[in-house]
Amino acid sequence: MGVAADKKVVALGLFYSVVTFVGTAALSITGQTIGRKEGYQNYEPRRGKADLKGMAHRMVAAHQNVLETFPLFALTAALVQFTAPTNDHLIELVALHVFSKTFLYLPAYVLGIDAARSTSHFISIGACLRALTLVALSP
Secondary structure, three states, X not given: OOOOHHHHHHHHHHHHHHHHHHHHHHHHHHHHHHHOOOOOOOXXXXXXXXXXXXXXXXXXXXXXXXXXXXXXXXXXXXXXXXXXXXXXXXXXXXXHHHHHHHHHHHHHHHHOOHHHHHHHHHHHHHHHHHHHHHHHHOO
């Protein structure tokens, strides 16, 4: 059983939502746990983020960035699904965002590979902006 042609964007949205709201949340909690002497503290979880350093900080920051860029992805995915759910080029642009953020950006950020992190971020944002431009200019 595969994904129907008109549901590919929905499937990408589901996958990326799980990565964003489950996967990177776990990454952030792990960063806070390893980055603080007292470990993760659920009572006031945002309080301990400011003093993190190194990889622990990058784990939290990667989660924050994915949350910050999620609205652009959501808008792009919704408009592509609504206006052209079987347009392969638009679907590929949505997929490029998901791939770039999930498999390039997150590891590069956590590992401190600055050039790869920035490049994959620009690719992912560019893919969304290109898809939105094509939707806006379509007849």
